[in-house]
Amino acid sequence: MLRKFTATRGWVRQMTVSLGCEAGSFLEGEGLEGRRRGIEARIRSLAVAAALPANTSGLEALDSPSVLGWSGVELDDQRALYAATEAAIAVVADRILPAPLLAARRVNLALERIQAATCLVDVLRALPSELAWAGNFDRVLFSRVEGSSWSPETWFTTQPGAPEDKAFGEFVHGATFTLASGSIEAEIVRRRVTALVCDAADETRTFAPLLSVAHCESYVIAPVVSGDSVVGLLHADATASGRALVEADRVTIRAFGDGIGLVIERLALLEALEEQRRQIHAALARAELVVDQLCDAPVVLTGEAPAPVVRRDSGGGAPADGLTSREREVFALLISGATNPEIADRLTVSETTVKSHVKHILRKMRVSNRAEAIAKHLRSNDRFGVAS
Secondary structure, X not given: OHHHHHHHHHHHHHHHHHHHHHHHHOOOOOOHHHHHHHHHHHHHHHXXXXXXXXXXXXXXXXHOOOOOOOOOOOOOOHHHHHHHHHHHHHHHHHHHOHHHHHHHHHHHHHHHHHHOOOOHHHHHHHHHHHHXXXXXXOEEEEXXXXXXXXXXXXEEEOOOOOHHHHHHHHHHXXXXXXXXXXXXXXXXXXXOOOEEEOOHHHOOOOOHHHHHOOOOOOEEEEEEEEOOEEEEXXXXXXXXXXXXOOHHHHHHHXXXXXXXXXXXXXXXXXXXXXXXXXXHHHHHHHHHHHHXXXXXXXXXXXXXXXXXXXXXXXXXXXXXXXOOHHHHHHHHHHHOOOOHHHHHHHHOOOHHHHHHHHHHHHHHHOOOOHHHHHHHHHHHOOOOOEOO
């Protein structure tokens, strides 16, 4: 954007030098009236490019018969013409040079206000009015882009009571339109560029309702890019005020669209982080529950093997179901508090064999250690009885 502003500043400076040189040539050449009219036309074109009203202070020299000769009488003092020309150029240049910088400042302020929103709904609600303020537009439409279609989402107008604005708002509300091949919207999404449509009626690719319903004469359109995708479209115009849209308006809406894309991307990242936080919190809560159950479970310390577990109903099996007879023997000693060497001694097997049996028992019971196995066994006694 700064490069664009620099280019604009250079353009004004170049036009000023050009006009100054022509004015200076009056002192040497002929055809004063024709050259004076050429200077007047150039100054007026600069005023139009700057979107300055005709009654702007400092431009009254253009209407002064004693300076620029609307009466058609040649000036007696050519130096007076040169001085008046320089004064008019200075007024136009002073207005043109700050304009892009002012627009950039307003865009930044608008984006700062939007960034304060904490959810996407608030961003989309504030977006159109903020762009209208930043770019001095009369109407702004934001639309979502999903796949091969675009759907108007939020709409702002400075004249909500105007028949055409009311009709257009009702027309686009809840509607979805196809990104038809050859349309300006499809081209914007495909190429990710902005466009300035100066004469909508003569542009065959214009979205028809902009003409037939909104009575739009000219407009600017820009994509909203978030991550690697185009997620939205911005339409803006100044038809109500009669202001002619210029290249600076295209630059403004582009800067605003880029900023909105970053805001939406930031919100998406924050939402993803929040979801991860919820998942981690849930996992920790489950782990805490398991630890609490293990800590609250009673530990039976006895030298005698407990009575075998028998099923009282067919609603489900005890934790030891599915174990082999040898694994049941090992399990009975395990829950009595016996160590691996003690179990090996009692069953007359090697300690390695005991470790293998314990590993199989834990896997079949779907627990990770002895404590969980004992806790699961004790909990099962609330559902299953102990044989007498």
